[in-house]
Amino acid sequence: MTHNAPNIQIDDYFAADTFARMKSFADQKDTPFVVIDTATISRAYQELEDNFPYASIYYAVKANPAVDILTLLRDRGANFDIASIYELDKVMNLGVTGDRISYGNTIKKSKDIRYFYERGVRMFATDSEADLRNIARAAPGSRVYVRILTEGTLTADWPLSRKFGCQTDMAMDLLILARDLGLIPYGVSFHVGSQQREISSWDAALGKVKVIFERLREEDGIELKMINMGGGFPANYITRTNTLETYAQEITRFIEEDFGKDFPEIIIEPGRSLIANAGILVSEVVLISRKSRTALHRWVFTDVGKFSGLIETLDESIKFPIYVEKKGEVEESVIAGPTCDSADIMYENYKYPMPLNLAIGDRLYWLSTGAYTTSYSAIEFNGFPPLKEYCI
Numbered sequence: 001m002t003h004n005a006p007n008i009q010i011d012d013y014f015a016a017d018t019f020a021r022m023k024s025f026a027d028q029k030d031t032p033f034v035v036i037d038t039a040t041i042s043r044a045y046q047e048l049e050d051n052f053p054y055a056s057i058y059y060a061v062k063a064n065p066a067v068d069i070l071t072l073l074r075d076r077g078a079n080f081d082i083a084s085i086y087e088l089d090k091v092m093n094l095g096v097t098g099d100r101i102s103y104g105n106t107i108k109k110s111k112d113i114r115y116f117y118e119r120g121v122r123m124f125a126t127d128s129e130a131d132l133r134n135i136a137r138a139a140p141g142s143r144v145y146v147r148i149l150t151e152g153t154l155t156a157d158w159p160l161s162r163k164f165g166c167q168t169d170m171a172m173d174l175l176i177l178a179r180d181l182g183l184i185p186y187g188v189s190f191h192v193g194s195q196q197r198e199i200s201s202w203d204a205a206l207g208k209v210k211v212i213f214e215r216l217r218e219e220d221g222i223e224l225k226m227i228n229m230g231g232g233f234p235a236n237y238i239t240r241t242n243t244l245e246t247y248a249q250e251i252t253r254f255i256e257e258d259f260g261k262d263f264p265e266i267i268i269e270p271g272r273s274l275i276a277n278a279g280i281l282v283s284e285v286v287l288i289s290r291k292s293r294t295a296l297h298r299w300v301f302t303d304v305g306k307f308s309g310l311i312e313t314l315d316e317s318i319k320f321p322i323y324v325e326k327k328g329e330v331e332e333s334v335i336a337g338p339t340c341d342s343a344d345i346m347y348e349n350y351k352y353p354m355p356l357n358l359a360i361g362d363r364l365y366w367l368s369t370g371a372y373t374t375s376y377s378a379i380e381f382n383g384f385p386p387l388k389e390y391c392i
């Protein structure tokens with residue numbers, strides 16, 4: 001079954017003057033590249049602070065590690081959710097201290113845990129006994145939080161759930177073991193899946209967290225202090241979602257229902273929702289063709305593809321709004337990348353309407369591409385360089 005993407009209107013995604021400013025910058029540059037409007041990120045950060053006034057924000061660096069973005073967030077007082085020693089160095093080289101950093105990856109080498117510890121990081125995620133024992137040895141006395149599995153897989157466009165986390169019973173075992181190993185059993189984390197559209201996913205996860213808090217308090221005398229709600233808040237792609245305000249109101253209500261007004265320390269780790277809407281990936285049409293004389297749709301090949309920043313089009317999971325300047329009659333099109341790999345097709349089932357007069361050399365503006373594009377771009381597949389990025 002095929003579906004048609006709607007015709008994309010810029011005003012649904014950007015203020016006209018913002019787009020005009022980004023476009024006039026983009027007009028000077030060769031494609032492909034991402035242009036990031038940092039003012040949009042500032043606004044998104046403010047919106048998060050306003051809507052979650054009680055939460056500490058830990059930016060998930062993997063969404064986009066551009067120095068300009070990290071610097072902006074550093075200056076706004078953000079903390080950082082970090083997954084590797086490389087991200088750690090990058091953030092600390094900007095003067096961020098270890099007390100603003102959480103090592104959020106549950107899959108890590110012992111020597112990397114030690115490296116974080118030596119650089120002053122004292123907060124670690126875990127979801128397994130082997131990792132917890134490594135933390136106890138390499139980062140003695142640190143705070144640990146245990147990540148639990150969530151079931152948001154069906155309603156998140158980019159699920160993160162299956163690979164990370166453990167069942168509730170195991171989470172409790174790990175928190176008890178943490179105490180016995182001389183660590184501080186600090187809290188529980190979850191991630192409901194990225195681009196999570198269903199707000200009740202947070203409710204279900206918080207319900208599990210509540211059980212862990214209560215049982216550990218009553219049965220083991222362990223007083224947990226913190227809930228890390230991860231990321232998952234959505235960006236503006238073709239499939240629209242509720243506003244951040246609606247998410248925040250509902251989630252706050254869930255927390256109050258489970259924990260009362262005097263609830264624990266709350267951490268959120270936004271990546272996508274903070275950055276995606278600020279970026280436009282500008283690409284160019286390389287070729288337009290048909291596969292037969294009678295084919296009903298065209299193939300539009302662009303100079304950006306799955307390996308140069310658009311990996312989230314895998315299984316057509318994330319449907320980016322694509323804006324073109326030409327107007328008029330449209331035709332269903334398959335959109336594909338420039339490499340010699342047949343997996344490099346972005347949209348084939350979901351048909352994007354492209355103007356009939358679209359021509360080689362015309363530009364495609366992929367909206368809401370600030371997150372998970374440059375950071376996913378391959379170094380040299382087929383000789384194509386990594387996706388460039390300009391922050392303005």
Ligand SMILES: *Cc1c(COP(=O)(O)O)cnc(C)c1O
Nearest residue numbers: 060104194231232269270271272
């Ligand atoms: C990727 C990731 C995030 C960010 O998720 P978004 O859906 O982009 O907000 C947050 N926390 C952890 C542990 C992650 O791995």
